[in-house]
Amino acid sequence: MIDTVIQVESIICDFWASAPSNSLHLETGEKAWAMPHVAIAQGDDPLFLRNKEMIGPFHWTPEEAYALAFPDDPAPASELRVISYVLPQTQETRADQRMEKTVPSERWARSRFHGEEFNCDLRLHLAETLTRAGYPSVAPERLSDFGYQQSERFGLASNWSERHAAFVAGLGTFGLSDAMITHWGKAVRFGSVVSRINLPVTKRVYGEDHHAWCLWYAMGTCGACAKRCPADAITTSEGHDKQACFTYIRGTTAPFATRTYGTGATPCGLCQVKIPCEAQVPPALL
Ligand code: SF4
Ligand code: SF4
DSSP: OOOSHHHHHHHHHHHHHHOTTSSOOOTTOOOSSOOOEEEEEETTOHHHHHHHHHHOTTSOOHHHHHHHHOTTSOOOGGGOEEEEEEEEOOHHHHHHHHTOSSSOOHHHHHIIIIIHHHHHHHHHHHHHHHHHTTOOEEOGGGSTTOOEEEETTTEEEESSOHHHHHHHHTSEEEOTTSOEEETTBSSEEEEEEEEOOOOOOOOOTTTTOTTTTOHHHHHSOOOHHHHHOTTOOEETTTEEOHHHHHHHIIIIIHHHHHHHHOOOSOOOOGGGSSSTTSSSOOGGGO
């Protein structure tokens, strides 16, 4: 029987510790990620519906994502939990990335590419392990219908957002750059699984304030992430300019990483380090 967050965290951490894919594929043999952490959201948390209203009708609620995986036996939202986890960058990766000004470091590019491959494995491993144990589960980001559409308000947006799931689960809030600030900082990635399981829900200490842990939004100070962006894609007046960010990554950092490190994907993340929220919530806000 699985009915505690610690049991779920064990499934995730055991896989983190043993899966060969949790690797930067360097000669050092180091892992792609530091130790994961987990939080649980209620499937019928009203914030999921609010996210859908804000992003667009194509954006899934947990109930909709679950029904896509189990069309013959859908579940009411109240019986679902969203298990959200955070994968922090390692100290070595953050230290390397802090040295860079215009393109990502090799470790960062490797974590974005190989580390995300591991993250995909982890999503599926968690969903399959829980399903085998009698708790039908799905990783929405791994569904064949997962994709991107134009949101009137936010431009290109996906039909499942790991960051929004993490916010609802209590893992963190959005910063000036749109990235999430967690207790392990902003140099992180996320994954999630929707499961028909009765787990206790994590207390969301910031309530519904989606900017609570950003110094700019909370106190009008900082703005360090804006200064770190070589494409001027973050400003204190407008926040994150998704199009400028997209253009810089597609035109500069991704081709650089492919050419130089032999990695794929779309790494950048210069705005995620050398800032007060790199590896923590700014202490002034706690
Ligand atoms: S660097 Fe400063 S302004 Fe940018 S997200 Fe972090 S706390 Fe907010
Ligand atoms: S990820 Fe986007 S916003 Fe952040 S530094 Fe790179 S281009 Fe700028």
